[in-house]
Amino acid sequence: MEKVVNINSGTRNISGVRKVGEEFAAEFEKLGFKNFWIKMPFEMKRAGHLYSQREGEDGPHILLIGHLDTVFSKDSDFQKFTHQGNHITGPGVVDMKGGDVVMLYALKALHACGILDGKSIKIFLTGDEENVGPPLSLSRRELIDAAKQSDMALSFESGQQDQAVIARRGASLWSLGVSAKRAHSSTIFSEDSGDGAIYETARILKKFHKFAQNMPNLTLNPAVIAGGTSAGFDAGSATWTSAGKDNIIPQVVESRGDLRFISREQLDDARAEMRKIIEENLPHTSAEITFTDLYPAMSITPENKRLLGVLDEVSQELGYGPVGPNQPGDRGAGDISFVAPHVASIDALGPWGGGSHTTQEWLDTEGFRKATKRTALLLYQIFQSHQRHPDGS
Known part of the structure; x- marks a missing residue:
């Protein structure tokens, strides 16, 4: 040895x-x-x-x-x-x-x-x-x-x-992208401007947290997040960047993490629930999520x-x-x-x-x-x- x-x-x-x-x-x-x-x-x-x-x-x-x-x-x-x-x-x-x-x-x-x-x-x-x-x-x-x-x-x-x-447990990756309407911060929550990408992401992650806590042997970890008027990821250096101003409603958020599960059925159920959650958008926001298989259970x-x-x-x-x-x-x-x-x-x-x-x-x-x-x-x-x-x- x-x-x-x-x-x-x-x-x-x-x-x-x-x-x-x-x-x-x-x-x-x-x-x-x-x-x-x-x-x-x-x-x-x-x-x-x-x-x-x-x-x-x-x-x-x-x-x-x-x-x-x-x-x-x-x-x-x-x-x-x-x-x-x-x-x-x-x-x-x-x-x-x-x-x-x-x-x-x-x-x-x-x-x-x-x-x-x-x-x-x-x-x-x-x-x-x-x-x-x-x-x-x-x-x-x-x-x-x-x-x-x-x-x-x-x-x-x-x-x-x-x-x-x-x-x-097996492991899967997920990647979440949220978009919103860019506008002056004084108009946030208005009918014309909506709630912004960061509030929408917060809503999504809070619901992810709630449902995952009630599923035995399942964990859902948001590992990294970046948002503002722009956000990006450099795969070569595994570095996230973001930019924004205090007086601008954020228009993008990128987040990613992993999902741990005890069976393929549990993985499929969790993914279906996550897709359902991101479709319940706040005003003037939209979201997309993608999944990558790693280890089976x-x-x-x-x-x-x-x-x-x-x-x-x-x-x-x-x-x-x-x-x-x-x-x-x-x-x-x-x-x-x-x-x-x-x-x-x-x-x-x-x-x-x-x-x-x-x-x-x-x-x-x-x-x-x-x-x-x-x-x-x-x-x-x-x-x-x-x-x-x-x-x-």
């Missing part, structure tokens, strides 16, 4: 992401895996993904998921692995190089016992989980294909001793619950206590979300710690050991209790 944490692999550090992938590929090869590097087009500015596999017909086909990149760029002040007692700090120790190492050493344990012989295992370590390269149809195509060829998927984002993830399924049941049984046999489901609202989106619509899935099998995406990111070494043991025995139990039928089911 020290070796890979000390290699900077911020998402846009293409050479760094590939170098971390090479380190893991060398270890997987020792365990009998064949490695493939899935390249992305140059214009996407992403490193690609490591795909490793062992082919066999003994037991279920399992997909293991992790990622190689972190949120820390080459010029970040947070670059080094440090270890004091049971406390490790460093970029990616829990998100998620630590999880990748848990996966690796659980497989090493099974390999040492000869348990991997004849087993079908796919490993997919993405290179851009922290900032997925568009279009998603290309950057996640092979991951989804691997899921469709598998019976179950296990993901190694950071975890907790008593919880795992069998549902996590990982919804609760009976198959996911059964995987959690196996993990719970293993954890209690190890003396670690019971494992229950994590609250979906407690986690952000992740690569497991692309897989979950196609196959039984569980996430947060990695080590426990905290401070993800901050310069205080840390890992508990005892939790790291427990997560590795628990993963090894979880895989062993799955291999022992699942047999593939002649028809492949």
